[in-house]
Amino acid sequence: MAPSNPIGDVKSADLELVGRIKSGDGAAFEALYRQHATRLYNLASRMMGGYGEADDLLQDIFLLAYRKIGSFRGESSLGTWLYRLAMNHCLDVLRNRQTRMGQQTDSLDEPDAMPVASPVPVLGAVSRIDLERAIETLPAACRAAFLLHDVEGFGHQEVGAMLGISEGTSKSQVHKARMRIRSYLAHGSKKKES
């Protein structure tokens, strides 16, 4: 019996789906949408810091994907290609927004948040509402890495491919995000106590 090859199966499935979309198969494009829409919607809404723009962004992302599907060569998975396109679009929108508001775009070498020194854990159970608020305060680059890795469950190699950064940079961005969130939550807790 031939050994199972999940990698080959996935690549073949991706190329087959793209081929069908390129040949005008509407069901294939719907399949792409059904597979990724919820996850991309979650990413887009958390990248933008709310639901308001997420519906429009989702539409833009899939329209872009439809227009650019011909450029997919199967060098990465279709998912990685799509999330890279989506994250680039979200980051572009954020940059434009920041430019309009006269803010500077964050860079990858921004200094880490001040560490919280404590001999005991300061957080306990992390509430979802507090965590959502903390995520909104993150700089865009580390927010993107954190959302892809910790919320959506992609590996660092995949996150790197999606954001156009190295695996090591993905790790450092996720770490930076976690430290900033801890700092935000710890200070928030102290404010509540006082």
Added chain:
Amino acid sequence: MNCADLNEALVDLVDGRLDGAERRDVERHLEGCAECRALVEDLRSIRAAAFMLDRREPNAGAWPKLQAAVASEPAPRGRLLMMTGRGNWPVWLGAAAALILATVIGVMPLMNRAPQTHDDSAQAGDPNEPATVESVTAEFAAAEKHYQKAIDDLQTIANKDTGELDPNVAAVLQKNLGVIDQAIAESREALKSQPSSANAQNGLFDALRTKVALLQQTVELINEMRKGNQAEAGRRVQTLAQ
């Protein structure tokens, strides 16, 4: 290793992907540093909470709106045709089951570990300071608690969604967790008879680590299945198999 060195390894540690000598160095540091233990516990809490954030659903009208927009676009090649049904469920479920079975094989040495017959307590603790049975036991208890917290967090997530796994995969998973739990119980027994034995402590840590790793793999797999994300789920199997 000092606190600054730990910073380098924190991401892999919190993700449960630290191996070999580096992992042992980190654990040795954590046993003696309450501040770093607290930091690791907080980062693990954040990671667990992030994974459990609510899933937001796109507006029900999003697809029809997109469909209309696409219809007015020139197709990448040709035109959009009539919409039809969806594809089949993934072919990688069998691979996932095989992967989980492979994890069991990795755990078997833990099951077969012979009880330690010599006292190796000299290997435990900071070599620069004389270790007492009480101090080593206290440090070990703190480190064990740290692992147990990670297991509890992951177990909560895994229990919540295990019902969504294919029944065959879920059955194999439960069996494997049972094997690991047995290894943990045996390691605890070995440790009870030799509380200051570094080998006995490492045995229990190995078993706890294995459980953390299996639960993390399970959670990641469930994550992909829950979203019906066939292509990424297949890639997850690929990542797990590395």
